Amino acid sequence: MTNSIKIAFRNTLRNKRRTLLSVLAIAIGGVASLLLGAFVSSIYYGIQTGISKDSGHLHIHKNGFFKYGIAKVGQYDMANYLDIIQEIKNSDTKDEISVVTPTLSIAGIVSNSYRGTSQTFMGIGLVADDQKKMQEWDGFGLNLKIQDIPFDVINDKKGLMGKGLAINLGMCEELGLDGCLKSEKNSTQEVDPEISSFAIDISSLDKSVVDIMVAPAQGAPNISSLAIAKVWQSRQKTVDDRFIAMPLEVAQSLFYGSDYKKVNTVTVQLKDVQKTGQIKQNLQKLFEIKGWNLEIITLSEFAPQFKKVLSMFGFIFIFVSLIIAVIVLFTVSNTMTMSVMERYKEIGTLRSMGLRRWGVKKYFIIEGAIIGVFGATLGVTIAYIIATTINNSGLTWSPPSGSDEQLLILQLTQNPMLIITVWVLLVTASVISSFLPAKKASNMPIIDALRYN
């Protein structure tokens, strides 16, 4: 075998330019495949990191909430959420868990009395310290520079508003924003004279305070005031135009009134996302033992766009890789065919000396493999250099599905399976493409082969 490799290797050097072109074709194919694969990986990990930071990996609700909760929120609240959190923190899986935190999603109308503006909103009551810790999650070691969400303000019993919502409410001046429309009338002039005696002095109001009205779990709407301390811009306009984060207690008092110790979601953020399935099972067992009728929703269920985006990019990757494989197949096949044609006489000589048909095939297949190995290895090296250069260049981009702007990090070295797969694919394509010319060479009658000059 060593001798066959030696002879095949020397044969690859007989026509250096042709071999070089084949090696380069494979290398370029490899570079394209690897960089695309690394980019897709970057999207995969980028989106997953973004979702993990914002929403965690497991959402625990009262059974049925995920499917029907949007219409019947009050029926699916969890009064014992503190017990649930405590049990999770004491469970066997506690070392696998990064954060367990309660949240309460609410919706209603927000108005700014000073500006005389109002808007529907989607709000979330949360524990700021837990959310801050969640934002530190970096399970894939990406070190992404995702825009900080200023949760600190929530610890001061204030609210955080989407930039789009703040602009629509005309709160530019107090929140230091640009882009608000100038109101045509002063809101004080809109007060009906008949009720002017009941009107309050608008000028005395804090401009940054908004009134939030929520249809509660039971009874008449609740209204509460909330000072908005900061805005935060989400990449998703639909979120940006509706979002308010507030202290959990504020949301609870709005939604449940005096009976406010309830939430509809307990969010669990894991240290290792790969263990989602295992931890979900463990928690399900725990809840069964406790007799709690709870459901656990995983990231791929509560963020279905994640899978869709990934399958799209995965398909693009496979499609491009197949095209590259076909190009490699034809390029190497062409090289090997030329090589066979130039060596008919040599093939005849070797056969006359006693080399079997398989022996002839073996030489050409090994040649194809050598070209493939060199091309694929060169491709990996070039891709590594390009990926490293891009990763150190500080370029930023926004992944699809509304994630925040982040550094463009091509996940190449972090993804050894991608490198191995592309390398093996290229070498295999090269070997396959040398098989037909090799077969032709080995099947040639010896006397015909010897006649060629």
Next chain:
Amino acid sequence: MLETVANIQKVCKSYYLGKVEIKALKQVSLQVPSGSFTFIVGKSGSGKSTLLNLLGAIDIPTSGYIEINGVKLSGLNDNSLSDFRGESIGHIFQNFNLIPVLNLYENIEYPLLLQNIPKKERKFTVNEFIEATGLSGLEKHLPSELSGGQMQRVAIARALVKKPSIVLADEPTANLDSVTGGEIISLMLDMKKQYRTAFVFSTHDKEILKEADDIYTLVDGTMEDSYDK
């Protein structure tokens, strides 16, 4: 009585050019004794090369019987024929047909590699033939760095290194000047004596016929009985 290495009986070989049948050999019979110098002479197109190809087991007769070293060739499949060629038959070509990517030593060594001879034994045998053919000092040279005569010496060493029963040489001196051609024939005579190998030549060169033990003449694919040296 000398042992017979090759026995050909009533061999015919036909080719087709389109639908036209070309009868290259017609009922040819011959016997090659062990350790002999046998010459096949004839004009171009007389069937010399075809006969050598059949003797060398690189072509199959249309009809007739060929036995080399006691083995009936028609009973062998392709792999067995390859192995048989590797063990029992040496080829020397008019254009030397050395493997261009192998140096002199490796070209001579190659037939032994095909027979899986151990490295130590290979080295000893190859060096023996390099010395016998006067090629010492040129071991690392590629064929492109050798003269015609040197290349033919390598081809002879390569054909003989596995110590075959029979060596077939298709016009081995045709591409050499007369002096070098004479040296090559002389070398083959030495080899014949040393290794008791039978040589079968096809040639136009009347000068070398004086060394022949047997001479067969082919005329239009038919064997004539005698040749006047």
